[in-house]
Amino acid sequence: MVKKSVLNKLSAKELEKYIAPNSRFTSDAIKLALEILNERGFTFSEEEINRINSLIKTKIENERKENLLDSNLVYPNHPEAKELFTKTFIVGVSIFGTFVFGSYYLYCNFKILNKINKKAIIALLLFTGFSILVDVIILPFLYEHQEEITEVIRRNTIITRLHEKYFYLIIFFLIRLIYSLAFIDLIWRKFIGKDLKYKEKTELI
Numbered sequence: 001m002v003k004k005s006v007l008n009k010l011s012a013k014e015l016e017k018y019i020a021p022n023s024r025f026t027s028d029a030i031k032l033a034l035e036i037l038n039e040r041g042f043t044f045s046e047e048e049i050n051r052i053n054s055l056i057k058t059k060i061e062n063e064r065k066e067n068l069l070d071s072n073l074v075y076p077n078h079p080e081a082k083e084l085f086t087k088t089f090i091v092g093v094s095i096f097g098t099f100v101f102g103s104y105y106l107y108c109n110f111k112i113l114n115k116i117n118k119k120a121i122i123a124l125l126l127f128t129g130f131s132i133l134v135d136v137i138i139l140p141f142l143y144e145h146q147e148e149i150t151e152v153i154r155r156n157t158i159i160t161r162l163h164e165k166y167f168y169l170i171i172f173f174l175i176r177l178i179y180s181l182a183f184i185d186l187i188w189r190k191f192i193g194k195d196l197k198y199k200e201k202t203e204l205i
Contacts, residue, residue: 002029002080007036019052026074027059074197083201084109087188094180095173099131102180106187112201113192120191127183134179142172 007015007029018025018033025033034052038044044052074081085105094102103124110116146167188194 002026002032004032004036006080007032012037012040012042019055021051021055023055023059025059027056027063030056030059072195072197074199081197081199082112084112084192084198085201086198087184089200091177091180091184094131094184095176099128099135099180102131102184103128106184110191113196115191120187123187123191127187131176131179131183134175138175139172142169 007018015033015037017023018030019037023030030052073086085108090102090105093105106127107116107121107124110120
């Protein structure tokens, strides 16, 4: 959560960006910016007050609709939050790419937060090793039994023959999704913290 003491250090011109119509700041930051400007003697017309209140209301509604997976993601211009790779991104990389990359981006987050230690490294190695082991076991098993899987799903007329052909892959990625979410969420809560507010990092390292 943004602190009033931090915003108090900003100039009036900088604070005005917080209450601008295209503001990308959080609802709390906008409220504090308005409060500080009022304390500094700035006056606003009734129309401006209504616009700012409407902006705050819209921000609150949007914040409530945030994806649960990244519920601690804050707006890009948040003055305190550090840039981290999001859980959504890391889960996606792990599912559709490799778990080595997923672990690597978790490691990058640890490094950004100065939270690299033996326990964190061991957790990442366990996650990577377990994931590779599951892939080595599950994918060949599903491939070998794809005819049986196809026979079962043929009872559902909604599923097309194309889906039948690749249904074993759908099952494989669903399994990946389940344990990727579980492992990554567990590691995130343990070593980063479930309540940490952060900005989305888009530049790949």
